[in-house]
Amino acid sequence: MSTRILTIEDDEEIRRVVSIFLQEEGWQVSQAGTGEQALEIFADKENKVDVVLIDIMLPGIDGFEVCRSIRKDSDVPIIMVTARADTHDVVAGLEAGADDYLTKPFALKELSARVRAMLRRARTPEAGDLERIKVGELEISPEEGLVTKNDVELNLTKTEFKLLVELAVQPGKVFSREVLLEKVWEYGYFGDGRLVDVHIRRLRTKVEDDPASPRYVVTSRGLGYKLQP
């Protein structure tokens, strides 16, 4: 079954050229011009969507809302497209549930790199790759893609899970934002550190008893994060 990408963009020209490109890359493409249309397509179980590409500025229900609706019952990878990198839009989008973002105008090469990185993250790690890790009340099973806290399964997205696993490989070791960006998102040195910060925050709301004073996912000297053993 081939990979299906849902691209949500109100500008028809952009939607067309992006769709042509994605198809040339060998993926199936579903197109939506509005948020409502996108949610309809997403709800269609016949054509399961593997990656969502969503423009934040949409008529009707906006991209953030679409993001939140999708996140309610799906951990599908979401890449959002924003007009500017330095606004609160990026953080708001990430907090609404997006895994990564691109700013317009983005290079198509960059888009395919992002999609591929997402797909790699979404794939369950190969069995025997990693041992089961226990940290406090947390138990991480990399091969099953499962995290439990007091034997209750936590509902993490693929990105959150991958982030937790990377930290769990060496509990107590500080990972800089740059390292985490490279390992989880496959970005180079100049990737946006806010990706890490917002995902860490999302992760904390799921694994910590009190996200405001974290027990597991700890900030270290402002330079990076570590998993407190």
Added chain:
Amino acid sequence: MYKALSDLLLKTEWWRGLLAKLTIAYAFGSLILSISVAYFTFTIAQDQLIADFEESALIQFGENLIEARTGLAALPENSDEDPETSSAIINSVDEKVKHTATSDSILVLEGIGVRMGNRSRREIPEAQTSLIQESELSGMYYKFESEKRYIVGTRIENVNGFINADYHELHVLTELDETIKKLRRILIGAAILSGLAGATLGYYAAKRALSPISRVSSAAREMAAGNFQTKLDQEADPDLAILSSSFNEMVDKLRERVERDQRFTSDVSHELRSPLMTLSASIELLERDKENLSDNAKEAVELIDNGLKRFVQLVEDLLEISRMDAGAVQLQLTPFGLPEFLLQVISHSVGTDIELRHSNRDRNLVISADKRRMAQVLSNLISNAKKYAGGAKSISFRRIGDSVQITVEDEGPGIAIKDRQRIFERFSRATNDAGNRGTATGVGLGLSLVAEHVRLHGGKVWATDRIDGKQGSRFVVEIPVGEIFDTGEDLA
């Protein structure tokens, strides 16, 4: 220390301030008032003291005069013939007259001289002697051997039926004089104190009266810093209510305007990005199919691609600058290691061979800055060197106190002194020493963005000659190292 104080006093012209003016006016007013009060108090008190003194001196004189008259009536007709009787009579009178510690009697018997007391005739001023011949009673103030004195006296005609006697009482006024002097000192002191009290009161009263103004100015400062949420509380005073309400109105209007500008920028940015997105994506699709194109078409695609890239960069730069003008830029400060950052910047700048230099002490230097913007600062400096100076040769940095200086050096023609400020302005390009405009193409926004970004970080950037004497220019970026937080959330 002294210099700082004198600078403060002389250069700041503090006295021109409203607060200082009001305080000085209060001090001056209360000083004048207390000086006049003190002056009148002094005059009245002095007069009263003198009047009291004169009254008691005259009462004493009157009583003593009766004693003298009665006693001296028994003097023999010719005292010379019976000096013992005379002396005895005079002594008994002398014992009967009453005196304070500062007064004495002087009795002058006509044709005989001074008797009674141990004062000499010299101590009686001549005016007094002649005055008592004309009137019954004479009192006068005078100075004797720089001592202030008062003398009162009268002539007793035919004191024993035969000769005249002059009876005086002399008061040494040192004590009264001291009292008056003391009073004067106390009143002067009180005047100065109340002047100071007036100044203090004036300062606080003025401060209180000016507090609405200082509230307005601190609100205005907040606004200048981009905080348009600042509002003044409605003043109860009707005079000040106008000020606060019109200030608040102005804040609202300004905020609306800034918000409109920001919205406009954001809308324009979105509107421009969409067609640019279509164009650049389409070119990318074409380039993937390059092999199927004719040579001319291939070249055309390349030209469009280059032009488009420059266009995109220009739009990005213009939008960044307009965002800065609108005050809409917020730095995203994150801590990062500077050596690694600079190595990454260098490795991302294609086609250049740049050396990174720093002291061993700074090898683990971490700074807190907006990484994306600092990367743009450095890549702009590097591409500037590439365009105008044959490429940057080295980047170095060193920590100086709470700041870090990052230096980019090239071996180009250098920058004329007159251009060293101008190159950081928008759409300006340096002329080299020969005065040529240079052949490189590019829009002069790069360095102005560098300056703006650095300024946003609270730092500065400047261009100089190389300090090692070689030809070339040296761009120095100085920014604060910033605070590195130990724990806590990194995003607001």
